[in-house]
Amino acid sequence: MKSRTLSARRQRGFTLVEMSITMAAAGLLFAAVTTGQELIDQAKATKLLNDVKSVEAQIQQFAQLKGRMPGDCDADGIVDYAADATSRLDTANTTRSDAYSYSVLLPTIPADAAVAALESDACTLVSEADTPVTTNTTNANVWINDLKLAGVIGDSIPNRTFAKLVNEDFMFLGSVTDEGGESADGADYNAIVIHNVPQWMARRLATAINGQDARADRSRVRLLNRGTTDGTYDERWQTLQAGTADSAAMRDGMVTVAYFFDRVPESKMETDAL
Template sequence: MKQQKGFTLIELAIVLAIIGIILGAILKGQELINNAKAKRLLNDVKGWATLEYTFYDRYGRFAGDGDGDGLIDAGAFATSQANFGANYIPPTSALLTPTTAYQNSDFDAPVATLEAAQLLPAAQNAPQRRTNVTNAFNGITYPASVYIDNVGTFNVIAVKNIPCFAAKVIDSNIDGSIGANVGYVREIDNTGALTGNNTWSCDANNNEQQLVSLVYFFDKRPN
């Protein structure tokens, strides 16, 4: 009877070491991809603010400020990405005048206004509009305004449904430190209300992949 030969301990150790190296490379590669996406999102957030200021320089108001009162009128937070374009507004010159009446529930308006000013690619349908607001993590980033009880309304760049680690990258780069309820970057819930917590919600269960949302007070911030 022919005797079967198994792996020696040295051979098994080599195989395990190779598997470990491969897994390490995969994890490192994923980490590099995530970091690249987070940096891209950070640049996109700053880019949206730059677009708003560029529009302001041209027209004396922010894109989405239909009545010229200094506040972005359109900005519904409790809406999904799929609803961008639901009230599709073709980019026309009428959007560039401060007398244009916007629906407060139609958060297409600020994006459509930037398109009309040729600061964003003009969307011809709802999918193209959603492409203009989709970020690196398949969440959404767009100009809006947020009301804070007993404080007032503030212009923001809203970023919804991104991994918590990416939110912290934005927070630390813009504010210089990580804090969910201080500075220009703050965590919000699905209704657009500030959470009021000093730590990010993902810290409670130590899950950096947890999806969170934030606002960047690009114009002025609450105290």
């Protein structure tokens, strides 16, 4: 008799109270994990915004000191480096990381009228007689070296480290060519181009700077088309990017954005609205 009673106790299931407590604990744990992830996401998005705005402030500080943008060696108002030509489809970012020096090289000024060809080169801005200053559209290091020589940032940080952002990829300062297909007037515009930004983070950046994320081809922060190498923008932040295999990968799909901190390309008039 006693043995049957003990066996019955061992086989007894959870009571409703015990099940309620377990479910409530599981719900609290899930809520804590979800809230914690949201806080992490918010912190990352905020850091990206702060880092980009900090770099913009350093660019403006340099412009006030020198009367030109860093990397604008011929002082024509456009940064020489072709930021829109940098590979957008390299998901491993090897190509982009190789564009920046990882050695702590003291910045130097090349000879008069010479091109800034070395990773340690800044702009020369000095001509020989009637020879204009030669520019370099492929050396991504020049603008950072300019900042270092002007004392805007310290020269002990490697260029690659300085250019790397919280999204584990790199930003580039340079020109984005809009040849009139996307804007009212074709021209080159100065921009900070940021690669491999998760789509959710890009939308928060757009909301913070543009004031909205409804359109991705308007205002200062724009979604660059990943399948091109010019200033072609996608209309919606939800657009599936070239090189993305999973059509459902919207939130974490990687995108490339351009922040036009200087002049903003004029939006082309909607033809279907006429």
